[in-house]
Amino acid sequence: MFPAALRFALATLLPLVAAAAADPARAAPMRPPVNAPPGGGSIDAKTRATIPAKSRKLSAVPITRFNGLAYVPLREAAIIIGMKSLWVEKNRQLVLTDASSRLEFEGNSREISVDGLRLFLGKPVVVKNGLCYITQIDFERILVGRIRPGLLPSPLPRPKVIALDPGHGGGDSGFEDKRLGLKEKILTLDVAQRMQKLLVARGYKVVLTRTDDRQLGPDKTTDFRTRAEIANRANADLFVSVHFNSLFPDTKTSGTETYAFTPQFMRSDRAQSVTQPDDTEKDPAPVNRYDPWSALLSQSIQQEVINALKTGDRGQKTMHSGVMRWLDCPGVLVESLFLSNDFEANMASTPAGRQRIAAAIVAGIELYADTLSALAPKPRPTP
Numbered sequence: 036m037f038p039a040a041l042r043f044a045l046a047t048l049l050p051l052v053a054a055a056a057a058d059p060a061r062a063a064p065m066r067p068p069v070n071a072p073p074g075g076g077s078i079d080a081k082t083r084a085t086i087p088a089k090s091r092k093l094s095a096v097p098i099t100r101f102n103g104l105a106y107v108p109l110r111e112a113a114i115i116i117g118m119k120s121l122w123v124e125k126n127r128q129l130v131l132t133d134a135s136s137r138l139e140f141e142g143n144s145r146e147i148s149v150d151g152l153r154l155f156l157g158k159p160v161v162v163k164n165g166l167c168y169i170t171q172i173d174f175e176r177i178l179v180g181r182i183r184p185g186l187l188p189s190p191l192p193r194p195k196v197i198a199l200d201p202g203h204g205g206g207d208s209g210f211e212d213k214r215l216g217l218k219e220k221i222l223t224l225d226v227a228q229r230m231q232k233l234l235v236a237r238g239y240k241v242v243l244t245r246t247d248d249r250q251l252g253p254d255k256t257t258d259f260r261t262r263a264e265i266a267n268r269a270n271a272d273l274f275v276s277v278h279f280n281s282l283f284p285d286t287k288t289s290g291t292e293t294y295a296f297t298p299q300f301m302r303s304d305r306a307q308s309v310t311q312p313d314d315t316e317k318d319p320a321p322v323n324r325y326d327p328w329s330a331l332l333s334q335s336i337q338q339e340v341i342n343a344l345k346t347g348d349r350g351q352k353t354m355h356s357g358v359m360r361w362l363d364c365p366g367v368l369v370e371s372l373f374l375s376n377d378f379e380a381n382m383a384s385t386p387a388g389r390q391r392i393a394a395a396i397v398a399g400i401e402l403y404a405d406t407l408s409a410l411a412p413k414p415r416p417t418p
């Protein structure tokens with residue numbers, strides 16, 4: 036038996052330790068990017084679409100196996116994507132740079148910095164024999180779409196049809212702040228409808244997965260799948276699920292997170308610690324066909340939301356979300372701010388604040404669309 040005082044201390048501390056261990060990405064302190072370039076996190080569409088002259092085909096990246104898993108050495112990968120690599124600290128911190136971009140890697144860490152924005156890889160960076168490696172899956176499905184979409188095989192055309200998914204609805208309120216009288220399901224619908232107006236004014240066709248306060252199925256699995264099917268039936272070119280975050284009773288945590296579906300053979304961010312069951316999926320989900328493009332969409336939205344709302348950067352992550360699983364197009368889920376944080380909840384509580392949130396996510400969609408336009412082959416002048 037533990038003495039009462041020790042028992043009390045353990046009872047108080049253990050859940051905290053367990054919570055931190057269960058979700059390292061959430062528990063990670065805000066780490067400002069090391070030596071972020073001025074204007075970091077504000078790459079424009081044309082710059083993003085540019086392929087440097089020295090770039091080569093992605094298939095030229097050499098593969099090394101550690102414990103049966105395929106890794107790429109970042110020094111060689113850098114040459115192929117037209118960047119320079121250098122150690123900031125030998126065998127610990129590596130950066131890849133070119134005129135406009137900067138990527139930062141740290142040995143044993145899943146967290147990297149991409150143009151000043153935080154990104155969580157599926158597996159930690161490995162440093163071995165003086166070289167720095169990431170998995171081939173992280174390189175091809177998480178990283179390349181964000182920094183060199185022009186090197187991806189078979190580019191996508193500029194999106195015309197956009198599916199917006201207001202999170203929750205009906206009996207599922209999402210997070211509820213009784214004190215401020217806020218329900219996530221009401222706020223997500225309002226923000227999505229504001230986004231719809233902005234996007235229609237810009238010439239997009241927009242489909243909403245729900246336009247009133249309802250659930251889309253008798254259970255969560257059906258509800259999620261129905262949302263994806265609405266997008267697929269409308270031939271949507273991209274899908275954005277609108278949510279708000281909460282870590283209640285923690286009221287301090289704030290900031291923006293953007294999620295894409297977890298690549299095949301990887302754990303999601305929520306299942307990274309040893310205390311969590313391994314949620315790796317051996318079979319690909321339909322949406323996994325679009326992983327590199329969902330990555331570009333995530334990077335574009337995270338950049339614009341943080342720049343517009345001045346929220347903290349909690350990083351780009353992945354989850355096995357049922358709402359994205361069945362999509363036949365790139366998709367992300369945006370948690371623009373925390374309703375469990377009073378300062379951020381105040382923004383979501385006013386029409387003007389929700390208009391800002393809507394405009395910020397729309398700016399991210401536009402950046403993604405402009406990047407795809409810039410990637411499209413130019414029509415030849417007729418003789």
Ligand SMILES: [Zn+2]
Binds near residue numbers: 279
């Ligand atoms: Zn939600």
